[in-house]
Amino acid sequence: MEREHFSRHFDEELNEIREKLLEMGGKVEVMIANSMKSLVERDSELAERTIAFDHEINHLEMEIDEKCLEVLARRQPAARDLRFITLALKIVTDLERIGDQCTGIAKRAKELNEEPPLKPYIDLPRMAEAASVMVKEALDAFVRGDDTLAIKVCKNDQFVDELNEQIQRELLTFMMGNPSTISRAIKVNYISKCLERIADHATNVAEMVIFMVKGKDIRHTIA
């Protein structure tokens, strides 16, 4: 278990960052889920709401950034604490971009909902589910300083990548078979890419967590 800081307030501030990050993570997961739901259930209104929700993520990003800056300026953190804060700074960017991806998904969903359904979505929800779990676990790993979990997240990325490739192949066949679906297929393709990117962001976070815990940088070393 982590030893407490001498200054209770410092601990509180770090905790605040930790909790805000978790909150942001939770919201991002909701966004992933909702954007997918708006697609699968053809719920344009939900898509609309999801797009609007992004500003909450944006707001949290700024809040956490500011808090981190404040702690850096006021507490002069070192070692583990310093790594924690600098990574928090980087992680929020990833989370915010995940939010952006979700907005993208929701936008496409809205468009797709105007048109007849292309085919039932089977792999996309699986992919979304996997990406969402990755985001959750990456954040868990971060706040718990759990590098084993982080390594697991990095490994899971491959699964999402494979799903993405499979979906792309499928869509290609689809489009070739029926050019009228092209416009819709491109959108679905886009969504798949978004999910892949979300998983990428989660992987980025996980890699940085490993750096924080181990104190060494594994980015760009494990494929």
Add this chain to the structure above:
Amino acid sequence: MEREHFSRHFDEELNEIREKLLEMGGKVEVMIANSMKSLVERDSELAERTIAFDHEINHLEMEIDEKCLEVLARRQPAARDLRFITLALKIVTDLERIGDQCTGIAKRAKELNEEPPLKPYIDLPRMAEAASVMVKEALDAFVRGDDTLAIKVCKNDQFVDELNEQIQRELLTFMMGNPSTISRAIKVNYISKCLERIADHATNVAEMVIFMVKGKDIRHTIA
């Protein structure tokens, strides 16, 4: 002109970060140029080299991250210096991701080079040029603390976005007209998206520069 720090060594360290970032920016510009060149001139070997080049960007990212961490731990920067370092931390991530996009472009280029050309590339190079300038200017704005330039970058993003949409529309017509081009068109589409994302990253950087200079966060406020 910026007043020097009392500690020459602190100045030197900040300069080192600044220069490393510029170096990284320069390399990223080269990557954008080369990846596009490999596409336009159908030079698969260049594409290969561009892909391999990414590890240099990755390496620089780690180096700059480490240096920033060191300065944070050793110099306890405040105010402008603190904002400079934390933004450097965030900017390298963007630069690194731009590198990733370039790798993506080069990969697609390699694939496209195997197939007959779809059509002459006119808009894509324009877009790449615009994105590249944005990256350069964003970094210039960063190292110079020039918020006017940064605002200009943010505005330029719209131009790239419009180009991207135009290309997408074009490709759609193309695919509908000739389903056999779909596979290639999707790749071109992908490249266009990559360029758009590069411009997005540049915009992110520029927004953060404005924050650094003005001390207020304009992310998510100017569209």
Add this chain to the structure above:
Amino acid sequence: MMRSVALRKTKNLLMTALMVAATLTVLVPLALIFVHIVKMGLSSVNLDFFTQIPKPTGETGGGMANGMAGSAVMIAMASAIGIPIGIFGAIYLAEYGGSRISTVIRFAADVLSGIPSIITGMVAYSLLVVPMKGFSALAGSVALALIMIPIVLRTTEEQLKMVPGTLREASLALGVPLWRTSLKVTLRSALTGVMTGILLSIARVAGETAPLLFTALGNQFWSSKLTEPMAAMPLQIFNFAISPYEDWHRLAWAGALVLVTVMFTLSLAARYFGRTRER
């Protein structure tokens, strides 16, 4: 031009030796005096010495009881006059000092303490003895008080000044008025040091002879009135020492031993107070 280390070391040794020699030279006569006082004094001091008054010339025996009593009385009176003046004067200098006038007072006190005691005696003579038309214990006490005042004042002031200013400020910051702060914090903190100063001043006047020569004058007998001449030990020692009689020399030695013992006791007590303060 490197001077060899050996040369520097030799010089070091030589200088050390010289300083050891100086110390020995200082200590030898002092040790001799000490030895003589103890040797002569011990062989002369007896119960009579403490209970009898001096016998008339030619008779053997007798003591310095009246001298001791007289000294005690005059020291007590001198203290009663000198100590309050010294302490309150010191409080003025320490608390309200800093202005030019307190520098002048401080200087005056220093000068006063350097004035030969015989002059103090002369002044007391013309101020008290002449108007009162006679030598008196009172005049002696005043002369001794004049010697005590600057000593008490300066040591007390030094001690008060050694009390960190922040201590006073601490008290003031607690809402304690200045006068209570002066007495209960500053003076209280310096108390042991002040006691040292008082003891030293008593030790000093206990041995004073010159100022008593024309004030208390001395007395062969018991005296109980403050307006009459009174005996004092140092005076008696002086008179006996310059007398031609062996027996009085004996008494002088005994008196010296007693006086020195008292003195040493006071000094030791002063050192003791000083030490507890340092901790």
Add this chain to the structure above:
Amino acid sequence: MTTKVKLENLNVHFGNTHAVKDVSIDFPENSVTAIIGPSGCGKSTVLRSINRMHDLAPSARVTGKIILDDADIYDKGVDPVSIRRRVGMVFQKPNPFPAMSIYDNVIAGYKLNGKVNRSEADGIVESSLKRVALWDEVKDRLKTSAMELSGGQQQRLCIARTIAVKPEVILMDEPASALDPLSTLKIEELIEELKEKYTIIIVTHNMQQAARVSDFTAFFYLGELVECGETRKIFTTPDKKQTEDYITGRFG
């Protein structure tokens, strides 16, 4: 947030030295305000004018207003002694009364004024020492001399002594600069606790300390107030160039 202490055009002269120049500043209630600035810029002088410590320096001349709650403490007829009971002060070097026990030190504010009720005193001593987190360390030796405590403990004792008289405002002049890092951390922690009940104004040489403990920071330069604002703001995005130069180590 209500203002507890308000300086209005405060000027302090020492003879011909104009040490504090036309300073106006609000100290909000129940918060910690740090005063920073280079040596000799008048930090201590400003602080000491808030409990009329300058009354004792013959050369000091204070003009302007210092409004505590809503009355000027420099008004005619205001008794400085009563002001000092409302505005306590903690000094750079721990300065317990050396001749007193730990217990007596805490209760000194009452005792020196000659009024102590024994059972009441016990309560005050215990609660004050608990408040500064010293009770457990000293409860078995309340009667021993305060000088036997370590420097950090002594400083906490001095803080206990100050809060024992139930002040509203506590002034601290570099309260940790004579202490080792661990004791410093303890004092800093204590300051953050105390602000729940008191309005605290602290002078510190250590910029990082100001950053750590304070809610508001005032930056002084050459006797003038350059900038005052929320600490997070001062240390991340100060308004004035001078402030920024100072906190980023660019002065000279």
Add this chain to the structure above:
Amino acid sequence: MTTKVKLENLNVHFGNTHAVKDVSIDFPENSVTAIIGPSGCGKSTVLRSINRMHDLAPSARVTGKIILDDADIYDKGVDPVSIRRRVGMVFQKPNPFPAMSIYDNVIAGYKLNGKVNRSEADGIVESSLKRVALWDEVKDRLKTSAMELSGGQQQRLCIARTIAVKPEVILMDEPASALDPLSTLKIEELIEELKEKYTIIIVTHNMQQAARVSDFTAFFYLGELVECGETRKIFTTPDKKQTEDYITGRFG
């Protein structure tokens, strides 16, 4: 990087206190090594053993080896006076000789070797004062008393005095802790300059200062060396839990 000073199983006792326990550590040449740790952990004691300052304390007993270049300075027959000329020392409080002028202060140590001719002395004074960036501030008043300088200038003068005798190693025991922030920055800057010619070992209470000025950092706890390594490493990714706890403020 070659090792300039090497401690091997150094132990220092004061009477019954075992102040430094079995410390082995290398101080690389032409670099700054900071010694940090809580109060009383033996930092100063280690430092002072490196120029045999403990020879003056009758109760001190030093065992183990301290190898300067390649000879043990505690060997029999080694003259402490000559060691101290090779290993200079700067103290916490500036301590120029008050009865001497600025000029005489700088040349004081050098003169011990014997008579120095005027022009040689002038050269040494000038170069030493330039080295500590004090020349321009004092060149017009070299003959005035050293006490007229400010605290920070005095400390730089003391450093000039130390380097005037051309030592190889400079020990500094909290050289800036008695100074204001600006003077502190100047001293820190100076230390970073000096390492080009000297091997510097500095004790500091101020962790941030250690982070700023040193290339290597050694963390001591209860007389033992816990960890020693590159400063960047110690402050970002220390190996030992104890070190991390200390530098992140988690001890207690």
Add this chain to the structure above:
Amino acid sequence: MPPEATSQKWNIKTGLNGDFIFKGITVVFAFSILAILLIMVYEMAGESLPAMKKFGWRFITGQDWDAVQGTFGALPYLWGSVVSSVLALLLATPLSIGSAVFITEIAPKKFGGVIAALVELLAAIPSVIYGLWGVLVMAPWLQQTVQPFLIDHFGFLPFFQGAPYGVSMLAAVFILMIMVVPIITSITKEVLLAVPQSQKEAAIALGATRWEMIRMAVLPYGRSGILGAVILGLGRAVGETMAVTMVIGNTPQISLSLLSPAYTMPSVIANEFAEASSKLHSAALMEIGLILLAVTLVINALARLLLWSVTRKQSGGGL
């Protein structure tokens, strides 16, 4: 101005302000010191007026002192005081400084402390006891051994001519030396102890030997303080009464020989003042007292100024 001197204001609520009363008391006592000094000078001057009027400067240059005739010249007393004090001081100064340095810098702490304590105790011995020892022990010894030896071996010098009386200028010089050594030593010791450890460490760290450290850091730091101590010793020697009276022989003459008896200013006052035969006689003695007072005032003022500069340096310039 509002903040100034509030302690002097009347507090309407409680009637008299405690601070005001308190300050009043201290002011009175403090100023009484000044008053005492002024009264002393005034009194001495007033009482010696008859002599001053009668003799003018001749009082100082005259060598005759005849109470019966009514002629009073103080030169022999001045001579005796000056010669005895200066010679005593010349002997005492190096010894005192040497032993003070030994006590503070060379001897082991405890041993040095013992010696210092001894010296301090001896400084507290009353002068009458030194006199007792001087007249009963030292003078006979001088008479029997030292003076004959000097006459035999150095009799060719004007300083060692005449018969061995025992009580003599030489005896006075010796007793004064013995008496001022503890004073100078203990003040010098205090001055040297006030030299901060950091000063000594500075020298040691520069590679100085112990003597070099003393020469470089200790003595210069204490320079003016030591000078002050010496001058204070001089003041003490000039004003010393009893011991000198007992050993100097009390003969008003000016002789180069240290072996012959002499007389000092305090001694003549001690011997003659109580039974002064006439108004003029006592006025003359008063005038001698006044001269003594003036000399000691000057000497003390000098010593204090020097000692003050030391303490100021310590408190002010030490950073």
